Amino acid sequence: MELTATYRARLDRVLRYLDENPDGPQDLETLSGIAAFSKFHFQRQFSAFFGVSAGAYGQRLRLLRAAQWLAYYPKRRVLDIALDSGYAGPEAFARAFRQLFGQSPSAFRAAPDWPSWHAATQAIQEVRMTQARRDYSPSDVEIVDFPATPLMVLMHRGDPALLGETIRRFIAWRRAHKLPPQRFATFNLAYDDPATTPPEAYRFGLGVATHQNYPPDDSGLEPLTIPAGRCAKIRHIGPDSGIAGAVLYLYRAWLPQSGLSPRDFPLFFQRVTLFPDVPEAEMVTDIFLPV
Structure with a gap:
């Protein structure tokens, strides 16, 4: 039991890193090093525990933030949001955004599909809920x-x-x-x-x-x-x-x-x-x- 908890704590460190550093390095070398696991097995280990790859989790965090920028900050340009989300240009950003939310960034800005946004958010929350909860006193x-x-x-x-x-x-x-x-x-x-x-x-x-x-x-x-x-x-x-x-x-x-x-x-x-x-x-x- 103690070994399982230790193993899990190492993966939880990666989740915390991704949550705290949405724009930080998220390459395999960095993430496997945070978990202190072999880079040859890290992705399978992370996916086995959380049901999603570390890369997909990090990408979804950035896209959810981009969706909020689009919805709540109308003066921010789509190009700037794409670049700030780690994409080389608006085309790659639009493809990833549409795949997650079913809308283009401009369409989401005009009339957000909130149920799709909520579903994507819930998927992130479900991963987080598997982390050890804080004990209050x-x-x-x-x-x-x-x-x-x-x-x-x-x-x-x-x-x-x-x-x-x-x-x-x-x-x-x-x-x-x-x-x-x-x-x-x-x-x-x-x-x-x-x-x-x-x-x-x-x-x-x-x-x-x-x-x-x-x-x-x-x-x-x-x-x-x-x-x-x-x-x-x-x-x-x-x-x-x-x-x-x-x-x-x-x-x-x-x-x-x-x-x-x-x-x-x-x-x-x-x-x-x-x-x-x-x-x-x-x-x-x-x-x-x-x-």
């Missing part, structure tokens, strides 16, 4: 007095696979109103658990902190205030696939031992840093449980 949880925080919120209702389109509208609105994430905090309101909620009933709020009043319009954004009060706070660093583990620890382990009860306000997240501005492995998310 009471020392990871901090009780804070959260101040009343006014937001403008766009509510996503329906299939989580279509959340990307709501995010796209939210980013466009805050960009039009000059509310950049670097100056105006980004919050998510986690009303429902996607693992247990029917897709048609799912709700998820996208919020930006602002004290300014905006007149009603057809954007769908509405004012909402996170009320002041105590919260249990736990920080997650890394891809969103790890958030569920932190939330599970709060509800299943920490909360019953704390002697506290949840307040009548949903779990919420503050997105301290966001992908694709930083690699997914460096994303910082503060999770707040009102108590």
